[in-house]
Amino acid sequence: MFVIDPDTCTACDSCMDACPCDAISIVDGVHTIDPDLCVDCGACMDVCEFGSIFEVDEADIIPKKDV
Numbered sequence: 918m919f920v921i922d923p924d925t926c927t928a929c930d931s932c933m934d935a936c937p938c939d940a941i942s943i944v945d946g947v948h949t950i951d952p953d954l955c956v957d958c959g960a961c962m963d964v965c966e967f968g969s970i971f972e973v974d975e976a977d978i979i980p981k982k983d984v
């Protein structure tokens with residue numbers, strides 16, 4: 918899945934324009950990718966001039982349940 922780093926994002930909106938799924942929206946002033954709409958095409962990452970979008974392993978950001 919893809920995520921946006923809010924610390925480097927300049928809110929230029931290029932990724933929103935590039936996303937074919939309207940998966941990127943502004944939530945509480947921060948550009949955010951909705952993982953339910955995102956199809957992992959990578960178009961947003963390609964257009965981001967600031968390197969603010971990157972692909973992460975879902976398992977790395979979803980906390981594992983305690984056993």
Ligand code: SF4
Nearest residue numbers: 926927929930932965
């Ligand atoms: S293209 Fe990059 S810098 Fe521009 S709004 Fe999207 S994530 Fe932020």
Ligand code: SF4
Nearest residue numbers: 936955956958959961
């Ligand atoms: S990877 Fe593709 S579908 Fe997902 S947010 Fe980026 S442009 Fe949209």
